[in-house]
Amino acid sequence: MTSAPSQLPPWRPLLKAAQRKEGRSPMSRWLQLATVASDGSPRVRTLVFRGWREGSTLELFTDARSTKVEDLAGEPRAELCWLLPKARCQFRLRGVALKLAPETQQEREQAHWMQLRPEGRALWGWPAPGQPLEATAHFPSAILDGTPTPDSFALLSLEIHQVELLELTGSPHRRRRWIANNGWQVTDLNP
Template identity: 45%
Template sequence: MDAAQKLPPWRPLLIAALKREGRLPGGRWVQLASLGIDGCPRVRTLVFRDWSAAATMDLLTDARSEKCLEIERTPEVELCWLFRKAREQFRLRGTARLIAPTGDVVALNQEWKRLSPPGRSVWAWPPPGDPFDPQGPWPQEVSDDSAMPEHLRLLRISLHRIEQLDLKPHPHVRRLWLSATQWQEQRINP
């Protein structure tokens, strides 16, 4: 993200909640809700990777998964990011875009290199959703010098609606920000 770019007012609150989570394993996990091909809602857990702009977040996904077809068909998604230790929840709504290596090989390669060898291993597994084959391959690690797989996709979500629910005070604090109002904060009932 460009350092000169002004952060929306909800970003420091989200960053503070993330910091309070510390190194808890689930601190970077977000739940992604999308519309399935069959018209039913689908929810999955993904790992937050980084911000590519002030209101644009990056995740990684596998092009072989159903979610990619769903997002191409209906790009509007919502994420729920629960910070248990901080006792805060953020709901982030936006438009998702899948970026293939041909679209931004530099950004994808950067994310690939940032993954740990065990983190890279899931990208060498068989396609998600296929029938299970115990023969695999199921590597536990993929080395640093391994080539980036063709099915790695950057899932870039341009956010336009953010809600925060702070469960610490009584009554709880719930805030809403919309990009259409230049992220003007609105307090709403919890």
């Protein structure tokens, strides 16, 4: 679900325009999620952008058995880096993982699960990520329509509080920041 255009933060149209420049490249939907593990060490992994809920809440899918879920439960603050090479820009989105009411979480996960293609659902039928590979492990290539949402399927909702855009065109480069608690007013920064 996306908010009406008049409710969008001012950086959202810039992000959408940059994504369009990527064309059909899957890179237009790949972003890196940085979290902090329970031992205080940093973790970064690549996820696929799935959509927006409201003006500044980003949705991602993950395997509930992955360590990023545990990381975000212990420290919900996170940052995303979204590099769009054809647009020659980088968005850094800082925010917090939302803890939704269990019934809301389940409802949203089920709705997203049903929208995935059978081949896209296959990942959540694979063995737990990061565990030792067993010779007899089964990796399905599809999970058919009508299959209930597995416990391994998790929706991450990240409420974005700050965005920085670095545009790598021209010299000098251009860098800007928007912060939610000041009404998304833009501040120009040194690149």
